[in-house]
Amino acid sequence: MTPVEATLLLIEDDPQTRRFLRMTLLAQSWQVIEAESGKLGLDHAKTQNPDLVILDLGLPDMDGVSVVRALRQVSEVPVLILSARSQEKDKIQSLDAGADDYLTKPFGTGELEARIRALLRRTARSGAGRDLFQNGALRVDCLSRKVHLAEREIHLTPIEFRLLSILVRQAGLVVTQKQLLREVWGAAHAEDSHYLRVYMGQLRHKLEADPARPRYLLTELGVGYRLAASEPIADDHPNSRRSGNLTQPV
Amino acid sequence: MPDNVVRNIRHLYTIFTRDAVDCLRVGSPIAGIHDPSHPINSTTHNWQVITTSESLPDPPFPKYLGYLGGVVVPTLCTLINWPLRNHVGPTSILLVYLLGVFLVATRFGRGPSVFTCLMSAMAFAYFFAPPLFSLAIADTENLAGLAVMLLVALVTSKLMDSVRSQAAIATHRERRATVLYGLSCELAQARQEEEIAEIAVRHIQAAFGSPNTLLLPDDQGQLIRPPADSSPKTLVDMDWESAQWTFDQGAAAGKALDTQVESDTMLFPLLGAAGTTGVLVMGHPDPQRRLVSEQRNFLETFLNLIAQSLERVKLAEQARRSSIRVETEALRNALLSAISHDLKTPLTTIVGASGTLAEKDASLEPEDRRVLSRAIQEEAQRMFDLINKILDMARLVAGSLHLDREWSALEEIVAGAMGRLEQSLKNRPVNIQLPDTVPLIHVDAVLIQQVLINLLDNAAKYSPAASPIDISASVTPDALQLSIADHGPGVPPEAADQVFEKFFRLHPESTPGGVGLGLAISRAIIEAHGGLIGVQNRLGGGAIFSLTIPLDEAPPLPAPEEQTGYPA
Numbered sequence: 001m002t003p004v005e006a007t008l009l010l011i012e013d014d015p016q017t018r019r020f021l022r023m024t025l026l027a028q029s030w031q032v033i034e035a036e037s038g039k040l041g042l043d044h045a046k047t048q049n050p051d052l053v054i055l056d057l058g059l060p061d062m063d064g065v066s067v068v069r070a071l072r073q074v075s076e077v078p079v080l081i082l083s084a085r086s087q088e089k090d091k092i093q094s095l096d097a098g099a100d101d102y103l104t105k106p107f108g109t110g111e112l113e114a115r116i117r118a119l120l121r122r123t124a125r126s127g128a129g130r131d132l133f134q135n136g137a138l139r140v141d142c143l144s145r146k147v148h149l150a151e152r153e154i155h156l157t158p159i160e161f162r163l164l165s166i167l168v169r170q171a172g173l174v175v176t177q178k179q180l181l182r183e184v185w186g187a188a189h190a191e192d193s194h195y196l197r198v199y200m201g202q203l204r205h206k207l208e209a210d211p212a213r214p215r216y217l218l219t220e221l222g223v224g225y226r227l228a229a230s231e232p233i234a235d236d237h238p239n240s241r242r243s244g245n246l247t248q249p250v
Numbered sequence: 251m252p253d254n255v256v257r258n259i260r261h262l263y264t265i266f267t268r269d270a271v272d273c274l275r276v277g278s279p280i281a282g283i284h285d286p287s288h289p290i291n292s293t294t295h296n297w298q299v300i301t302t303s304e305s306l307p308d309p310p311f312p313k314y315l316g317y318l319g320g321v322v323v324p325t326l327c328t329l330i331n332w333p334l335r336n337h338v339g340p341t342s343i344l345l346v347y348l349l350g351v352f353l354v355a356t357r358f359g360r361g362p363s364v365f366t367c368l369m370s371a372m373a374f375a376y377f378f379a380p381p382l383f384s385l386a387i388a389d390t391e392n393l394a395g396l397a398v399m400l401l402v403a404l405v406t407s408k409l410m411d412s413v414r415s416q417a418a419i420a421t422h423r424e425r426r427a428t429v430l431y432g433l434s435c436e437l438a439q440a441r442q443e444e445e446i447a448e449i450a451v452r453h454i455q456a457a458f459g460s461p462n463t464l465l466l467p468d469d470q471g472q473l474i475r476p477p478a479d480s481s482p483k484t485l486v487d488m489d490w491e492s493a494q495w496t497f498d499q500g501a502a503a504g505k506a507l508d509t510q511v512e513s514d515t516m517l518f519p520l521l522g523a524a525g526t527t528g529v530l531v532m533g534h535p536d537p538q539r540r541l542v543s544e545q546r547n548f549l550e551t552f553l554n555l556i557a558q559s560l561e562r563v564k565l566a567e568q569a570r571r572s573s574i575r576v577e578t579e580a581l582r583n584a585l586l587s588a589i590s591h592d593l594k595t596p597l598t599t600i601v602g603a604s605g606t607l608a609e610k611d612a613s614l615e616p617e618d619r620r621v622l623s624r625a626i627q628e629e630a631q632r633m634f635d636l637i638n639k640i641l642d643m644a645r646l647v648a649g650s651l652h653l654d655r656e657w658s659a660l661e662e663i664v665a666g667a668m669g670r671l672e673q674s675l676k677n678r679p680v681n682i683q684l685p686d687t688v689p690l691i692h693v694d695a696v697l698i699q700q701v702l703i704n705l706l707d708n709a710a711k712y713s714p715a716a717s718p719i720d721i722s723a724s725v726t727p728d729a730l731q732l733s734i735a736d737h738g739p740g741v742p743p744e745a746a747d748q749v750f751e752k753f754f755r756l757h758p759e760s761t762p763g764g765v766g767l768g769l770a771i772s773r774a775i776i777e778a779h780g781g782l783i784g785v786q787n788r789l790g791g792g793a794i795f796s797l798t799i800p801l802d803e804a805p806p807l808p809a810p811e812e813q814t815g816y817p818a
Binding site (some may be wrong): 108198 | 513610630634654656665669682684695696699721805
């Protein structure tokens with residue numbers, strides 16, 4: 001499979017939204033399977049083997065968190081969540097339950113396509129590809145544990161490197177703060193968000209020219225962090241990845 | 251502590267009344283002291299009933315001492331008189347006895363004084379009145395003297411009894427006044443029905459020695475039943491129907507009272523000006539005993555005070571609710587007008603442009619199509635922002651603002667706000683000065699970001715296109731201050747408070763404005779965090795919006811890595 005030929009499962013109950021999404025996705029020559037309920041969506045996910053699931057959180061028959069949990073029991077398929085502004089809690093719970101990224105409604109089609117591509121890319125990447133990250137001046141090699149910023153080697157503490165490597169693994173995708181805390185400090189510290197603030201701050205000051213306007217280490221307030229990934233596919237707006245992340249309402 | 255004080259005051263009072271008695275002993279009768287209509291005896295008796303929990307102050311001297319005095323005093327008088335018997339006449343001798351009788355009468359009441367009088371008479375008759383050493387009295391004048399002595403004994407003792415009763419009544423009234431004062435002081439400070447109930451129960455228990463419970467009605471006029479497991483003892487044998495009857499009828503009930511309703515406990519309605527405000531359930535140490543009227547009156551006073559307090563709290567609550575209603579109503583009207591005006595404008599564009607696209611697609615140039623769809627996108631975004639603001643405001647007014655506090659980095663919040671405003675801050679220099687020493691803040695980061703977005707958005711809207719915006723922060727030991735300064739026209743000093751009010755706009759007709767909610771939302775968010783927000787004008791023109799957020803003590807951080815030896 002390449003990102004271009006992927007099959008996407010769209011679980012969304014509103015027919016108008018479904019129609020607009022189908023049009024957008026088909027225009028990128030992705031295959032689209034539609035489901036208007038959580039139950040139907042889960043059936044399709046089991047039988048049709050999609051490459052990615054787009055899941056609306058506000059389904060009439062099941063809440064999004066349950067759908068994500070049920071999905072995760074049968075497959076590792078990437079899940080992109082569509083949430084309304086009033087579903088903050090569900091959104092974070094779904095991400096912690098195993099969803100891979102989210103978009104807050106209303107969103108532009110550019111953002112949607114970029115997220116889908118980032119997710120598909122992660123699945124497609126081979127082991128070696130996963131360990132190497134490059135965006136602009138920032139280069140991270142997880143194998144040799146080296147970080148370079150425009151040819152200059154940056155020295156990170158073990159924890160800083162650990163955080164960065166988790167973000168590299170999920171480049172372009174949001175990683176919830178609970179996931180980061182669990183992986184770096186262990187489950188006992190899953191609520192100690194201040195650990196994360198301090199070390200992410202240190203990391204930002206080492207990697208960003210202007211930490212108050214970061215290029216790479218992006219904060220999703222209340223959710224987690226995202227490492228901005230470069231877009232290999234030519235895009236109309238070179239900056240759309242970043243603006244896409246940040247102009248959507250919280 | 252206050253108990254001691256009260257006891258001391260009471261003690262002082264006792265001393266004082268004794269002094270008054272001493273004054274009276276010199277003989278200045280007080281008007282009304284013999285008022286037969288005053289139920290002196292019953293009052294004294296009731297007082298004892300009411301204060302079963304506390305013992306009475308002892309009478310000045312025990313009764314038997316009086317009778318002992320009745321023996322000792324005449325003996326002393328006889329001893330004094332004996333050497334004088336040959337120098338003075340029987341009248342003078344009688345006067346000495348009279349003095350003795352008078353002294354006993356002032357101290358010990360009627361019985362001992364009459365007894366002293368008789369003893370004195372016998373001593374006088376035996377030792378001094380001819381025939382000597384016999385109880386017989388020959389002289390009529392001496393007989394008259396003895397009669398006067400008896401009369402003096404009776405009158406004086408009666409007088410002193412009255413004085414003592416009056417003093418007792420005064421003490422008793424003063425005690426009641428103290429109790430009522432204590433109750434009313436506490437009630438005056440109560441702000442909630444539950445508080446009043448607690449105070450009332452405690453004071454009634456203290457004053458009447460009976461366990462009791464206050465039942466309050468719900469909005470439908472049904473008495474609220476406490477949960478079974480926490481039900482007070484008083485309510486165990488209480489009949490709820492009777493309690494509800496008492497509440498509905500506004501009449502007391504209970505076996506111990508003269509009412510038709512049979513109930514083991516006593517039920518008293520709390521009667522306020524606008525109806526019954528609750529029911530007092532009172533257990534009685536002796537269920538068969540009826541409340542004496544005096545005690546009942548005292549209880550009524552209690553109940554009146556409590557009922558009034560309940561009514562006051564209820565009215566205050568009603569006033570608060572109705573002021574919220576008025577505010578909500580005003581907000582709804584303002585929202586409606588905002589929606590009708592500010593939402594209709596973009597909607598008109600959307601409907602028009604999309605209609606053209608849908609119906610005249612074939613005849614449109616590609617350029618026109620792009621212009622129309624771009625207009626739809628922009629106007630839809632504007633509507634979305636507006637709806638978000640209106641929803642935010644509705645949420646804040648509804649009082650459902652819930653803070654999801656977390657340790658947050660100011661840098662991340664500022665970065666978040668900057669990112670969200672990338673479009674509107676395009677081509678505009680923004681200077682961000684955050685000291686490296688800014689500590690973590692314990693806030694709802696998303697809401698604080700919303701405040702920054704509102705302030706930055708305003709700065710961008712109301713200042714010249716390419717003029718810079720400055721964001722700066724400073725830290726004091728207990729607060730973080732963040733300022734956002736622009737080079738716009740500033741805010742007139744007289745409007746510095748008003749700009750934070752809902753729907754207030756400095757220039758209502760100007761084009762870039764919104765609905766006038768952004769600053770009101772910002773203030774609500776900052777105040778919910780215990781902080782302050784304000785605006786000043788900067789030297790050389792422009793507005794500086796500053797917000798202050800109190801700093802909490804930061805939580806402990808993991809030990810520095812070098813020491814933990816974390817595996818690399």
